[in-house]
Amino acid sequence: MTGTAIVGVGESDLGVTNHSILTLQAQAITRALTDAGLSTADVDGIATSGVSRFSATQVADYLGIQPAWCDSTFAGGSAYEMYVARAAQAIEAGQASVVVISFASNQRSAKSRKLGGVVESHTPEAQFETPYGPLYPISYYAMAAQRYLHDYGATPADLAEVAVLAREWARMNPKAYRYGSEPLTVDDVLNSTMVSTPLTTADCCLVTDGGGAVVVTSLDRARDLRKAPIRILGYGEATTNTSMSQVPLLPTGARESGQRAFAAAGLTPSDVDVIQVYDSFTITVLLSLEALGFCEPGQAPTFVASADARPGGRQPLNTSGGGLSYCHPGQYGVLLLVEAVRQLRGEAGDRQVADASIALAHGTGGILSTHATVLLGEDR
Amino acid sequence: MIEDLRPVPDDVTQEWWDATRECRLLLQRCDECGNVQHYPRAMCLACSSFNLSWIDSAGTGVVDSFTVVHRAPHPDLATPYVIARIKLDEGPILLSRIVDAEGANISCDERVSLDWLATSEDFQLPVFRVSH
Numbered sequence: 001m002t003g004t005a006i007v008g009v010g011e012s013d014l015g016v017t018n019h020s021i022l023t024l025q026a027q028a029i030t031r032a033l034t035d036a037g038l039s040t041a042d043v044d045g046i047a048t049s050g051v052s053r054f055s056a057t058q059v060a061d062y063l064g065i066q067p068a069w070c071d072s073t074f075a076g077g078s079a080y081e082m083y084v085a086r087a088a089q090a091i092e093a094g095q096a097s098v099v100v101i102s103f104a105s106n107q108r109s110a111k112s113r114k115l116g117g118v119v120e121s122h123t124p125e126a127q128f129e130t131p132y133g134p135l136y137p138i139s140y141y142a143m144a145a146q147r148y149l150h151d152y153g154a155t156p157a158d159l160a161e162v163a164v165l166a167r168e169w170a171r172m173n174p175k176a177y178r179y180g181s182e183p184l185t186v187d188d189v190l191n192s193t194m195v196s197t198p199l200t201t202a203d204c205c206l207v208t209d210g211g212g213a214v215v216v217t218s219l220d221r222a223r224d225l226r227k228a229p230i231r232i233l234g235y236g237e238a239t240t241n242t243s244m245s246q247v248p249l250l251p252t253g254a255r256e257s258g259q260r261a262f263a264a265a266g267l268t269p270s271d272v273d274v275i276q277v278y279d280s281f282t283i284t285v286l287l288s289l290e291a292l293g294f295c296e297p298g299q300a301p302t303f304v305a306s307a308d309a310r311p312g313g314r315q316p317l318n319t320s321g322g323g324l325s326y327c328h329p330g331q332y333g334v335l336l337l338v339e340a341v342r343q344l345r346g347e348a349g350d351r352q353v354a355d356a357s358i359a360l361a362h363g364t365g366g367i368l369s370t371h372a373t374v375l376l377g378e379d380r
Numbered sequence: 381m382i383e384d385l386r387p388v389p390d391d392v393t394q395e396w397w398d399a400t401r402e403c404r405l406l407l408q409r410c411d412e413c414g415n416v417q418h419y420p421r422a423m424c425l426a427c428s429s430f431n432l433s434w435i436d437s438a439g440t441g442v443v444d445s446f447t448v449v450h451r452a453p454h455p456d457l458a459t460p461y462v463i464a465r466i467k468l469d470e471g472p473i474l475l476s477r478i479v480d481a482e483g484a485n486i487s488c489d490e491r492v493s494l495d496w497l498a499t500s501e502d503f504q505l506p507v508f509r510v511s512h
Contacts, residue, residue, distance in 0.1 A: 124419045128419045131386065133385065133453060134449070134453075134475065139449060143463070143465055146445045150489070194448075195450060196447045196463075243475075245418070
């Protein structure tokens with residue numbers, strides 16, 4: 001357990017915004033600071049990526065801040081859970097007092113997303129993978145899904161249930177891209193355009209603009225701020241691969257990441273009241289739930305299709321509607337933290353989970369490359 | 381060959397790509413500890429030695445997993461095609477393609493053998509076909 005807490009959260013405008021990345025960053029950061037009752041003048045630490053080569057430096061410059069500490073570790077969508085760990089360490093070491101963790105993208109407005117992904121020409125992947133034409137990252141997740149279906153006798157309908165559940169939650173979140181959409185059915189998912197078997201377009205996350213920010217400070221300071229502190233109970237991470245050929249597809253690094261986080265917090269999966277796991281693809285959720293210890297191997301489809309994962313259930317899953325139906329700006333990890341905090345504060349409106357006191361946020365980056373887990377709890 | 385996808389060999393990998401012109405699939409073997417690895421690197425993954433030699437792969441293995449790509453990342457790539465992770469009998473896993481097969485006819489753990497896919501007059505890629 002750490003002596004630090006999240007004290008503010010915010011989203012930028014989401015969906016199709018026609019704003020620049022830095023406008024969206026500024027929205028998310030100022031909204032999170034306002035939520036905390038703080039201002040940019042209080043911030044002495046910044047962690048962000050996806051802006052430019054000097055991401056944290058760039059954001060600091062844009063906000064007019066000269067921070068005492070910064071981090072731009074690039075780890076795709078899991079970086080924001082990693083930043084929570086590093087921010088907690090920096091604060092406990094006395095290097096920073098108020099850290100803002102942020103991300104934003106305008107990828108939908110800017111049409112900047114490419115099916116083949118971004119592969120730098122000097123990397124081994126550019127020589128030994130790109131010539132074959134895999135979709136990046138989709139084809140790697142598709143191969144993980146194919147292996148999962150083979151090993152456990154699961155079916156594409158089991159994958160589809162993840163998207164169906166996400167749509168259910170999104171219909172209760174006014175900020176969700178699919179808020180106001182019709183319910184999704186398993187057949188809808190199975191009949192969607194095939195992209196890379198067994199994954200259809202409906203197995204893939206949204207491509208939207210959006211961003212978010214969270215503010216971290218010491219527990220002592222947190223107790224004097226505007227909102228009730230949400231404690232950082234534990235964290236863990238694992239980094240496994242960049243290539244498509246170097247490690248087994250299953251299980252993923254979420255296993256080690258989760259074990260490290262639960263050990264640090266002195267908790268087990270059954271202690272978690274609300275689960276936020278990265279849903280870049282439907283398969284990502286099944287693999288993560290099992291690797292994190294919420295389900296036995298092969299049993300995640302049963303959980304996802306059950307009442308347990310739904311409103312009023314035992315361990316509600318991805319309550320914002322997730323990257324599949326709420327918002328996916330290319331790196332979704334910071335928005336997992338935003339939703340976890342709102343659920344623990346009781347601010348989640350129609351989708352509020354009753355009596356949630358412990359939440360898990362688990363980020364995944366790249367092609368199941370990076371994994372980071374954060375456990376959050378009420379200050380009791 | 382779609383020029384955008386053409387690999388640019390480096391100091392370590394030039395010999396590997398040269399061998400593909402003779403339809404030879406090379407793997408690296410460590411002179412110190414005997415570990416076999418792919419993709420080619422400057423050092424041994426097992427013992428960090430820089431003393432590595434090339435061996436010819438037998439070109440046989442199993443399908444670790446696969447996916448049929450229906451939307452290509454490049455407009456000049458014709459779909460569908462099968463991307464696969466091939467676990468070679470020598471141990472390393474190779475990202476490749478399975479040719480002359482539809483996705484419905486392939487399953488994980490199935491045996492495959494080496495073939496070559498000419499993508500231009502002067503370039504060919506190691507690919508695999510299902511062994512029957």
